[in-house]
Amino acid sequence: MQDEIFGPVTCIVPFEAEEEVIIRANSVKYGLCASVWTQNVSRTHRVAQKLEVGTVWCNCWLVRDLNMPFGGIKATGNSFDGLNESFEFYTEPKSIYVKVYE
Template sequence: MRPTVISNLKDTSRCMQEEIFGPVTCVVPFQTEEEVIERANGIQFGLCASVWTTDLGTAHRVAHKLEVGTVWTNCWLIRDLNMPFGGIKASGIGRESAKESLNFFTEEKTICIKMT
């Protein structure tokens, strides 16, 4: 599939509400930082996000407010396999890669016994 940019969408459109796994991005204008954070967090998914800015303060402030598992700043899909990766909300549970995988793929069992 060729890279695709979709614009002029409403926040309620399917493309804005669902995860699209492919070379597709939706571009929608916004007025304020608070507005764009609220809109980004207003969906049921939270795998990844990207913040594009020339201001380091903005990058940190927005990244901490986004409800996603990974935030890239001024880049996309740069990933060290030693760092945890995974989403929140309906985008998955737990983290993969590095030591986080041990807990995610471990099934613990508790056995309680009282001897009389």
């Protein structure tokens, strides 16, 4: 489970402790997305904060709001797309000063 796979693939692995899963997930060199599936809302927030990925889906998968940042960290890359992030990434600021002579 160390390859970045683009497709409808999931790996299901049994575990004993929450920290074990977080360490295992963060040991991967990629960091695009992760999913957390639980009925415990406190666990959802706790685990999501500790995962080293750009997007965490909780009890869902591939839900996107184009106004929210989307991207990865680590070897996946360090750029994010989304409304504000796209403006900054795809534009170059420029100042133009004009003095009008009368």
